[in-house]
Amino acid sequence: MTMSRAMEIRGRIIGDGREPLICTPLVARTRDELFPELDVVLEKRPDLIEWRADFYAGLEDVAQVCELSRRLAARAGAIPLIFTIRSTREGGQPVPLGDEQVADLCVAVCETGSMGLIDFEMSAPRGQLERVRAAARSSGTRLILSYHNFNETPGDEALYAKFAEARELGGDVAKVAVMPRDVDDVLTLLGATHRASRTLAMPLISMSMGAYGVLSRVAGWMFGSTVTFAVGRASSAPGQVPIEELRAMLDTLQRACPGK
Amino acid sequence: MTMSRAMEIRGRIIGDGREPLICTPLVARTRDELFPELDVVLEKRPDLIEWRADFYAGLEDVAQVCELSRRLAARAGAIPLIFTIRSTREGGQPVPLGDEQVADLCVAVCETGSMGLIDFEMSAPRGQLERVRAAARSSGTRLILSYHNFNETPGDEALYAKFAEARELGGDVAKVAVMPRDVDDVLTLLGATHRASRTLAMPLISMSMGAYGVLSRVAGWMFGSTVTFAVGRASSAPGQVPIEELRAMLDTLQRACPGK
DSSP: OOOOOOOEETTEEGGGGOSSEEEEEEOOSSHHHHHHHHHHHHHTOOSEEEEEGGGOTTTTOHHHHHHHHHHHHHHHTTSOEEEEOOOGGGTOOOOSSOHHHHHHHHHHHHHTTOOSEEEEETTSOHHHHHHHHHHHHHHTOEEEEEEEESSOOOOHHHHHHHHHHHHHTTOSEEEEEEOOSSHHHHHHHHHHHHHHHHHOSSOEEEEEOTTTTHHHHHHGGGGTBOEEEOBSSSOSSTTOOBHHHHHHHHHHHHHHOTTO | OOOOOOOEETTEEGGGGOSSEEEEEEOOSSHHHHHHHHHHHHHTOOSEEEEEGGGOTTTTOHHHHHHHHHHHHHHHTTSOEEEEOOOGGGTOOOOSSOHHHHHHHHHHHHHHTOOSEEEEETTSOHHHHHHHHHHHHHHTOEEEEEEEESSOOOOHHHHHHHHHHHHHTTOSEEEEEEOOSSHHHHHHHHHHHHHHHHHOSSOEEEEEOTTTTHHHHHHGGGGTBOEEEOBSSSOSSTTOOBHHHHHHHHHHHHHHOTTO
């Protein structure tokens, strides 16, 4: 059986212990688009909202990004935000910052205390990761250490090793997102997630992307993935389905499989 | 990629080539219950209807069972029927017939020419199986050779061997239904189905039963299972979900994964 690893932020259990948590991304390019997008997303009552800040066109202005973080969090109320600058190496948008500046911005955003979680790629240089981790800890921000592979699905051992690496590097949450080339790759991702969920004492997030991977988005919770991403207003990765449809499928599956 | 193995009966492709086909069971105990159950099921527009005749209390009367078969088929119109007497060894109801008499009844029902398919367990003695196979062939009835295990999920090789055995024994369709003890067993069943679908030139039906197995009922088609069973009026095996809910989930998954 999968051990549940409820996600807790500043003493509060997200989603009242229900799983999976549904996270919807914000992918606005401008300030003018960001808050209307948030309002659309909030109406859909996600459990988490990820600000995919790599989509945002004004990252050079650290003070403004910090201010936006505070304002987004204030408007989102009880729904925790994840701050994410996904690198182009791992499927993100081009940003006008170097890697050190990305780490600096992540540190600054952590220090606002407005974000529930921050996503940082575990492939980053160790020094950058340690700075972000320290800022996350001192600010009470949960650190998601993530690994994305848009080309393929590594084998079971390699996937397990990524979850374990997130733990070793001091992450609070491990995230693994990979691209299947065949439906069998979806089974590999689910199996590795289940194995990791039985041995690592931390919440896990995993998904297989693209068309085949939709199965992992609706059923990953059965294998120990705590969070699934769904479209609020627009998708941030291939294979995400609209939150209403995801929720309907989860309702059916969870009634059929209440033991999980 | 999975090769599609459309199911064809008397020259007609069932479900116009759409997959998965949705099959709903009839589990009435009496004549008085059987036709009202059929009417309820017909309203839900399944692609196939399985008469689980082991639930029916009057199997001793061969002539009557043959007459019921004809009447059910006439009322079902274009929707093909599967005739099944599931043994208690493989999860069925107790019946007042010995194994030879079951085979005799299956032969007689085939000879009515009313059934689109007949399900026969591949564990049956070879002589019985050959008699039923001959009657199926001469009457144009498709032969499903089936294997059920309500205790556990055999390993990948053993599952694959069951699909292959159905082929070797001259079945037109191979069916494998097994019970998972853990969610990983569901992955094993899906993986073995996919492997078999790439090598065996016949339609396959597979499912993992019970609560965990619901995943296979909604996603088995991605791995090469041509038919999924859903509840019309009442379930015939653990883990079946109502046809309306199954159809809604299939719609969402198939829009997300149109390539399959």
